[in-house]
Amino acid sequence: MLSYEEFERLRTNGIKVNYWVVCHRKLWLFAKGLRMEPLSDRVALGQLMHERAYPGTPRREILIDKLIKIDLLESEGKVLEIKYSHKLAEAARLQLAYYLAYLRWLGAGELVGELRFPRERRREEVRLTPELEGRLAEALRGVQQVEQLSAPPSAESTTICRVCAYRELCWG
Amino acid sequence: MAQSYYIFRSGRLRRKQNTLYFEQESEDGQLQKVPIPIENVRDLYLFGEIDLNTKLLTFLAQNEVTLHCFNYYGFYIGSFYPRETNVSGYLLVKQVEHYLDPQKRLEIAKEFVAGALFHLRRNLNYYRNRGREVDVSLEVVESSLKRLNECGSVAELMSEEGRARDAYYQAFNEILELQQPYTKRVRRPPDNEVNSLISFGNSLLYTATLSELYVTQLNPTISYLHEPSQRRFSLALDLSEIFKPLIVDRLIFRLLNRGEIDENDFESIGEAKGVYLKEGARKKFVRVFEEYLQTTVKHRRLKRHVSYRHLIRLEAYKLIKHLVNIETYKSLRAWW
Numbered sequence: 001m002l003s004y005e006e007f008e009r010l011r012t013n014g015i016k017v018n019y020w021v022v023c024h025r026k027l028w029l030f031a032k033g034l035r036m037e038p039l040s041d042r043v044a045l046g047q048l049m050h051e052r053a054y055p056g057t058p059r060r061e062i063l064i065d066k067l068i069k070i071d072l073l074e075s076e077g078k079v080l081e082i083k084y085s086h087k088l089a090e091a092a093r094l095q096l097a098y099y100l101a102y103l104r105w106l107g108a109g110e111l112v113g114e115l116r117f118p119r120e121r122r123r124e125e126v127r128l129t130p131e132l133e134g135r136l137a138e139a140l141r142g143v144q145q146v147e148q149l150s151a152p153p154s155a156e157s158t159t160i161c162r163v164c165a166y167r168e169l170c171w172g
Numbered sequence: 173m174a175q176s177y178y179i180f181r182s183g184r185l186r187r188k189q190n191t192l193y194f195e196q197e198s199e200d201g202q203l204q205k206v207p208i209p210i211e212n213v214r215d216l217y218l219f220g221e222i223d224l225n226t227k228l229l230t231f232l233a234q235n236e237v238t239l240h241c242f243n244y245y246g247f248y249i250g251s252f253y254p255r256e257t258n259v260s261g262y263l264l265v266k267q268v269e270h271y272l273d274p275q276k277r278l279e280i281a282k283e284f285v286a287g288a289l290f291h292l293r294r295n296l297n298y299y300r301n302r303g304r305e306v307d308v309s310l311e312v313v314e315s316s317l318k319r320l321n322e323c324g325s326v327a328e329l330m331s332e333e334g335r336a337r338d339a340y341y342q343a344f345n346e347i348l349e350l351q352q353p354y355t356k357r358v359r360r361p362p363d364n365e366v367n368s369l370i371s372f373g374n375s376l377l378y379t380a381t382l383s384e385l386y387v388t389q390l391n392p393t394i395s396y397l398h399e400p401s402q403r404r405f406s407l408a409l410d411l412s413e414i415f416k417p418l419i420v421d422r423l424i425f426r427l428l429n430r431g432e433i434d435e436n437d438f439e440s441i442g443e444a445k446g447v448y449l450k451e452g453a454r455k456k457f458v459r460v461f462e463e464y465l466q467t468t469v470k471h472r473r474l475k476r477h478v479s480y481r482h483l484i485r486l487e488a489y490k491l492i493k494h495l496v497n498i499e500t501y502k503s504l505r506a507w508w
Contacts, residue, residue, distance in 0.1 A: 033260025151497040
């Protein structure tokens with residue numbers, strides 16, 4: 001588990017934690033402001049889905065410290081993270097774990113998170129176990145390491161490159 | 173998919189709720205309204221006399237639409253380039269760094285020229301294979317290409333390019349069936365039909381490049397071959413050098429040689445010798461230009477078809493990759 005001092009030092013966007021799991025190069029580019037998401041149809045689709053999912057459920061989006069944007073399920077006090085596909089579930093899990101830890105550092109106590117994959121009618125509860133916190137700490141340290149690199153990590157072609165918003169930058 | 177809208181008529185562009193409307197009074201005094209779905213608009217080209225207000229500009233800026241204006245004669249006036257939303261301070265610093273270091277600047281500028289000359293040569297070769305006497309021009313372009321690596325400054329590079337281009341323009345007399353020989357490139361205003369077409373085509377390409385640059389994080393005012401000036405988005409000039417022979421020149425050859433545009437399509441401006449395209453021909457040019465930009469080639473690395481327009485975007489990405497030290501920039505050399 002991270003100390004509060006270390007959290008202060010490593011504080012970052014939730015999406016960077018996510019990207020650290022998915023692709024270090026993407027994380028580096030994103031951190032330097034070289035964002036490709038605004039041009040991606042797939043990202044737009046994901047956003048649309050996020051907005052439209054669960055129309056009957058009272059939800060609230062909250063931006064905290066201009067860093068993390070959490071989606072709250074108001075009636076149950078759960079922190080939601082809605083994703084398009086479970087393909088990158090581990091990245092989503094750590095992103096959500098980061099939100100839970102962040103809220104705890106702010107004094108919100110032990111909250112429960114839930115990953116939602118509305119297209120697949122699938123959900124997964126996320127609680128901050130010592131093991132998950134360990135992985136989160138590793139991710140947060142990793143994010144900072146990648147951000148400090150003077151050149152981007154080299155690209156490795158994987159199956160996720162095919163749908164990545166950064167594809168044309170890396171491979172074009 | 174976002175597309176370009178070209179408006180030749182006169183009228184008013186307005187925002188009405190969250191849609192764009194083009195309004196025009198018809199002959200019987202009725203107001204005609206044509207809705208333009210804003211989500212579909214990448215950029216707007218205004219050729220007619222159009223009224224608009226800041227409310228419209230706000231709306232265009234919100235939707236990140238660039239606006240390109242042309243005057244009565246079809247000459248490019250300027251663009252409304254909305255505030256950038258997708259910026260990277262890091263990349264800006266890198267862009268400046270590569271400009272300030274003469275060696276780094278030269279390296280990029282050289283690639284722009286190399287790409288441009290490669291495509292000049294490609295055009296000449298195309299016509300040589302069809303029996304046109306372009307050998308003299310071809311030789312000049314070839315030797316310029318060989319000398320590029322010896323150029324020690326951007327100025328030398330420019331003069332090498334100028335030499336090649338002069339020779340290339342001489343070959344127009346062989347490529348095109350002209351009544352009067354084409355002597356040299358004259359701008360502002362162009363002094364004959366060919367120059368007029370080149371000017372018009374280049375300004376369309378320039379604006380298309382600018383629109384593509386807009387969606388990247390590159391700052392269009394910092395350039396490497398052309399001197400960054402206050403008046404122009406000179407990085408768009410840099411990048412369009414590569415594409416001029418590939419897109420504009422080939423279109424001109426095609427239009428003139430097939431007789432789709434001929435001397436009747438031009439008019440003088442008052443007393444001046446300047447020659448400009450009549451509206452009908454302008455429309456025709458814009459239509460084929462737009463079609464041309466949408467034609468696709470199979471991209472070898474992406475393994476899918478990409479349009480000529482998209483090749484411009486990819487060129488911008490390659491430049492970004494060079495600037496952030498991912499991959500050395502190699503300008504496009506048409507492989508098809």
